[in-house]
Amino acid sequence: MPNSDEIKRRIEASIPESSAEVEDLTGGGDHFRATVISDAFAGLARIEQHRMVYDVFGAEVGGPIHALSIKTQTRTS
Amino acid sequence: MTESSKAQLREQIEQAIRDNSVILFMKGTPEAPSCGFSARTVGALQSLGAPFAAVDILPHPAIRQELSAISNWPTIPQLFVDGELIGGADIVTEMFESGELATVLGVEQAEGEAAPEPEVPAAGAAPMGIENRLG
Numbered sequence A: 001m002p003n004s005d006e007i008k009r010r011i012e013a014s015i016p017e018s019s020a021e022v023e024d025l026t027g028g029g030d031h032f033r034a035t036v037i038s039d040a041f042a043g044l045a046r047i048e049q050h051r052m053v054y055d056v057f058g059a060e061v062g063g064p065i066h067a068l069s070i071k072t073q074t075r076t077s
Numbered sequence B: 001m002t003e004s005s006k007a008q009l010r011e012q013i014e015q016a017i018r019d020n021s022v023i024l025f026m027k028g029t030p031e032a033p034s035c036g037f038s039a040r041t042v043g044a045l046q047s048l049g050a051p052f053a054a055v056d057i058l059p060h061p062a063i064r065q066e067l068s069a070i071s072n073w074p075t076i077p078q079l080f081v082d083g084e085l086i087g088g089a090d091i092v093t094e095m096f097e098s099g100e101l102a103t104v105l106g107v108e109q110a111e112g113e114a115a116p117e118p119e120v121p122a123a124g125a126a127p128m129g130i131e132n133r134l135g
Helices: A004-014 A046-060 B003-019 B036-048 B061-071 B089-098 B100-105
Strands: A019-024 A031-037 A067-073 B022-026 B053-056 B078-081 B084-087
Touching: A004 A019, A004 A031, A004 A046, A046 A067, A046 B084, A046 B089, A067 B089, B003 B061, B022 B036, B036 B089, B036 B100, B061 B078, B084 B089, B089 B100
Parallel strands: A031 A067, B022 B053
Antiparallel strands: A019 A031, B022 B078, B078 B084
């Protein structure tokens, strides 16, 4: 089971110049909220921004990571 | 599931997305959502009083896989408007709160109005038939 730190690390490693805050919403390691800030999101529709975050985890979404709530922003917003 | 029944299911899903200007793929029904994310999403639509079609993906797990292949989005719920994926619970909620969802759906959103009690959507009957046609 991933934990908040690992999720944060993986997002920050995959999304250029990003900083991520990850909360484990249930304490059970299966429902997280990630707030990701990166200028890599600039100009992209929310859908595209969220897809970039989902893509970090690929097939794990819906499995080991049961639920991932996402909030994305650019640094300049 | 055979390749041809997968292809058939995919076509049915794509048809439903084409035929309904607002369609929500969710867990459970608008009257009885089965998960919090689906509940939140359908609640936003109901608050706006916008007509929409709803497909309960729970009875047929294969729908989820084919839908995700079509939309390139891994989770449920998924809201499509005019054939385009708008997003899941997070995006729909954000857009609802900012007023963007009302704009996209072409409905009015009263300022500071409390969300009305969830009601059964009037027009745009749910294409539940999609489940019944599965082989």
